[in-house]
Amino acid sequence: MTKWLRNIPALAVAMAGAGIIGAAPADAKVEGDTIILGSAISFTGKYSTNGIHASNGYDLAVKRINEMGGVKVGGKSYKLKIKYYDDESTPLRTAQLGERLIKQDGIKFLLGPYSSATTTAMAPITEKYKIPMVEAEGAARSLFTKGYKYLFAVLSTSEQYLAPVIDVAAEIAKKAGKKPSSLRIAMVFENDPFSQDVRAGVIDAVKKHGMKIVLDDKMPRDLADISATLTKVRALKPDVLVASGHSKGAATAARQIKEMKIDVPMIAMTHCEAAKIIKKFGSSADGFLCPTQWGETLAYKGDTFGSAMDYDTLFKKTYSGYKNVPYQAAQASAAVMVWKDAFERANSFDTEKVRQALSETDMKTFYGSIKFSKAGNNIAKPMVLRQIQKGKFKIVAPLKWASAPVEHPRKVPGM
Amino acid sequence: MVNNIALLTDVPILNVQLLLDGLLIGAIFALAAYGLALVWGVMNVKNLAQGDLVIMGGYIAWYLSELGVHPILGLPIAIVLMFAFGWVVYFLIIRYVIERDLFTSLLATFGLALVIQQLLNLAFGPEVQITESGFAIRSMFEGMVTMADIKFIALCLAAVLATIIVTFMKYSRMGQAIRATAQDPRAAKVMGIDTGRVYAFTFALNSAICGAAGVLISMIWIIQPFFGMSHSIRSFVIVTAAGLGNLPGVIIAGLGLGVAEQYAGFVLGAELQQFSVVALLVAVLVVRQIVQGRRRQAVQ
Numbered sequence: 001m002t003k004w005l006r007n008i009p010a011l012a013v014a015m016a017g018a019g020i021i022g023a024a025p026a027d028a029k030v031e032g033d034t035i036i037l038g039s040a041i042s043f044t045g046k047y048s049t050n051g052i053h054a055s056n057g058y059d060l061a062v063k064r065i066n067e068m069g070g071v072k073v074g075g076k077s078y079k080l081k082i083k084y085y086d087d088e089s090t091p092l093r094t095a096q097l098g099e100r101l102i103k104q105d106g107i108k109f110l111l112g113p114y115s116s117a118t119t120t121a122m123a124p125i126t127e128k129y130k131i132p133m134v135e136a137e138g139a140a141r142s143l144f145t146k147g148y149k150y151l152f153a154v155l156s157t158s159e160q161y162l163a164p165v166i167d168v169a170a171e172i173a174k175k176a177g178k179k180p181s182s183l184r185i186a187m188v189f190e191n192d193p194f195s196q197d198v199r200a201g202v203i204d205a206v207k208k209h210g211m212k213i214v215l216d217d218k219m220p221r222d223l224a225d226i227s228a229t230l231t232k233v234r235a236l237k238p239d240v241l242v243a244s245g246h247s248k249g250a251a252t253a254a255r256q257i258k259e260m261k262i263d264v265p266m267i268a269m270t271h272c273e274a275a276k277i278i279k280k281f282g283s284s285a286d287g288f289l290c291p292t293q294w295g296e297t298l299a300y301k302g303d304t305f306g307s308a309m310d311y312d313t314l315f316k317k318t319y320s321g322y323k324n325v326p327y328q329a330a331q332a333s334a335a336v337m338v339w340k341d342a343f344e345r346a347n348s349f350d351t352e353k354v355r356q357a358l359s360e361t362d363m364k365t366f367y368g369s370i371k372f373s374k375a376g377n378n379i380a381k382p383m384v385l386r387q388i389q390k391g392k393f394k395i396v397a398p399l400k401w402a403s404a405p406v407e408h409p410r411k412v413p414g415m
Numbered sequence: 416m417v418n419n420i421a422l423l424t425d426v427p428i429l430n431v432q433l434l435l436d437g438l439l440i441g442a443i444f445a446l447a448a449y450g451l452a453l454v455w456g457v458m459n460v461k462n463l464a465q466g467d468l469v470i471m472g473g474y475i476a477w478y479l480s481e482l483g484v485h486p487i488l489g490l491p492i493a494i495v496l497m498f499a500f501g502w503v504v505y506f507l508i509i510r511y512v513i514e515r516d517l518f519t520s521l522l523a524t525f526g527l528a529l530v531i532q533q534l535l536n537l538a539f540g541p542e543v544q545i546t547e548s549g550f551a552i553r554s555m556f557e558g559m560v561t562m563a564d565i566k567f568i569a570l571c572l573a574a575v576l577a578t579i580i581v582t583f584m585k586y587s588r589m590g591q592a593i594r595a596t597a598q599d600p601r602a603a604k605v606m607g608i609d610t611g612r613v614y615a616f617t618f619a620l621n622s623a624i625c626g627a628a629g630v631l632i633s634m635i636w637i638i639q640p641f642f643g644m645s646h647s648i649r650s651f652v653i654v655t656a657a658g659l660g661n662l663p664g665v666i667i668a669g670l671g672l673g674v675a676e677q678y679a680g681f682v683l684g685a686e687l688q689q690f691s692v693v694a695l696l697v698a699v700l701v702v703r704q705i706v707q708g709r710r711r712q713a714v715q
Contacts, residue, residue, distance in 0.1 A: 044536075044537070045536070045541070046536070046541040046640075046641060047541070048536075048540065048541055049540050049541060049542060089541075188685065191686055217684045217685040217686070218684060218685060218686035219685045219686065220685070220686055220688070220689050220690075222641070222642055222644065222645050222689075223645075223685060223688060223689060224636040224637045224638075224639075224642060224645075225440070225636055225676075225680070225688070226680075226685055227432075227436050227677065227680075228433060228436075228676075228677045228678070228679075228680030228681040228685065228688065229680060229681075229684075229685045231429055231432050231433060231436075231681060232419065232422065232429075232681060234429075234432075234559065235422055235425075235426045235429055235559075236422070247542060247543045248543045248637060248639055251543040251545060251637045252543075252636070252637055255545060255636075255637060258552075259552055259561065259563045260561045261552060261554060261558065261561050263558075274542075275542075275543055276542070280545055280547070
């Protein structure tokens with residue numbers, strides 16, 4: 001025992017030494033024939049469901065790319081691998097883990113976390129160390145107004161989520177011989193960065209058509225009741241009602257629209273899929289318009305996965321328990337594909353060269369076209385609008401992919 | 416804001432909707448608040464996990480409804496399970512903090528709240544959940560007022576539960592022991608009352624009451640593992656306004672809070688609906704302070 005105790009200082013020194021060597025930013029980003037990507041993502045906490053969807057998307061793309069011969073750089077084939085940390089759905093932890101991935105683990109290429117909030121925490125870290133990050137799950141507009149140079153996002157930004165609804169309403173009004181400017185809009189948005197971005201997009205579209213906003217309510221973070229707002233809607237009789245407040249906003253709105261038999265010709269909300277409103281509210285959710293980043297019935301195609309439908313089939317085959325493939329998974333896969341493409345075009349692992357290659361990305365994938373603006377957001381892929389018709393999502397806009405016409409006006413079930 | 420008030424005067428029937436919604440949900444707030452008053456009054460424990468116990472009850476109803484049990488039938492099951500849970504929590508945590516100062520009980524129950532949130536999150540995931548009662552929705556006054564039958568049924572159930580609890584407290588041995596302990600724990604002990612058992616029963620009863628409130632909430636609003644705090648705050652506001660051991664006061668404050676929230680949401684906008692709850696708490700405390708100040712002066 002005493003001998004063992006005497007050895008403790010030596011042991012401590014040895015361990016510290018090993019720690020320093022381990023912690024040194026060695027050339028860990030490429031080990032042998034493996035390129036290591038890093039990601040701090042939400043495996044636990046409030047974002048965990050979608051965090052796991054996203055990590056499944058990352059993993060599927062890594063598996064597929066490795067099976068198809070990996071990434072070719074300098075005439076050599078490299079395999080991809082992802083080093084994950086769990087950020088527990090807290091932005092502060094995301095930032096800490098970002099530091100850890102870059103400084104301790106020596107990762108030079110990052111994949112994004114899940115959610116706008118955590119991505120907002122991560123972006124300044126990657127910017128500080130000049131480490132490029134391709135993210136797929138942070139849509140807040142504010143991410144792309146700060147002049148970040150090392151941030152690239154494959155998804156459409158949040159102000160595009162509900163703006164197409166206003167355009168569709170304007171078109172319908174025109175067809176009916178009414179002036180779009182005669183339409184009256186009611187809005188309910190949560191008071192958080194994402195939903196307020198969505199609101200900003202709607203307001204721009206409303207201004208463009210000269211429509212009138214008759215109601216503009218904000219939901220606080222943990223409100224489970226908007227019946228007072230809906231009472232106003234009933235009295236004001238708007239032509240369009242738009243709502244956004246993540247899953248809880250969608251669930252609250254869908255439940256209370258049903259219970260109060262709210263009769264508005266056009267109702268649109270975000271997060272219909274995440275809140276599972278078809279499953280939970282059945283026919284009373286019919287007629288809702290829901291924006292989505294991606295849908296398996298779209299006619300998108302690319303090299304790695306083939307068509308959107310092929311991706312859907314492969315995903316369901318790989319991961320059991322999925323009835324529908326969430327778009328969060330699809331866009332995560334697309335982010336990994338962007339990395340592969342950029343490595344091959346840069347033909348190097350130099351972060352600056354790879355960053356340059358990323359900024360010149362111009363590719364077609366199963367998830368849609370990807371081309372980054374100077375700010376780093378994807379400007380080549382539009383948002384898609386779907387309507388719930390007889391318990392199924394049908395694409396109604398943009399028109400070239402529409403699988404059904406918009407049902408208008410919405411009929412209140414049971415009336 | 417002016418527009419909204421004008422809307423209320425132009426279409427006065429909207430007041431009926433707001434009052435109905437407010438009173439019906441307020442009854443459930445009152446139920447949970449009564450549980451808090453009980454624990455606070457008898458044990459002097461300020462239970463910050465009150466709302467999380469409510470949400471837990473909601474999750475029991477939701478889980479059972481996934482298995483095909485109607486939430487109304489889930490109500491007694493939730494009550495029994497939450498009673499047992501309360502008993503266990505008492506022996507694990509609460510009994511160590513009863514005799515301690517205010518902050519120990521606040522900290523311990525806040526910790527309990529965090530643990531419940533995370534356990535619910537681990538077990539059921541962070542998604543928003545609802546339970547569906549499947550009852551009809553009535554329209555009145557040419558569709559200007561609607562009421563889901565479940566809200567009315569929830570009101571009746573809340574009333575029945577409250578009556579049972581009041582009768583129990585008044586006439587049963589345990590009820591009498593609880594009241595005696597609340598008045599003077601030491602004297603109660605001298606009289607041969609096992610105060611430890613009384614405390615355990617009181618906390619378990621509170622937990623069961625919260626569970627029942629949660630089942631009703633899950634049929635009317637939505638539940639999510641992290642929604643407990645707003646329910647805790649509501650309970651505190653009601654109990655502070657009504658005072659301990661004042662059952663009629665708790666009922667009136669609960670109903671009043673429900674209505675106040677609806678009106679605040681309508682007139683000030685949804686963003687200030689919950690703010691109004693906290694603002695009311697501050698107002699109540701200020702008014703009480705002034706009233707008590709006057710009383711003190713009068714005595715002097």
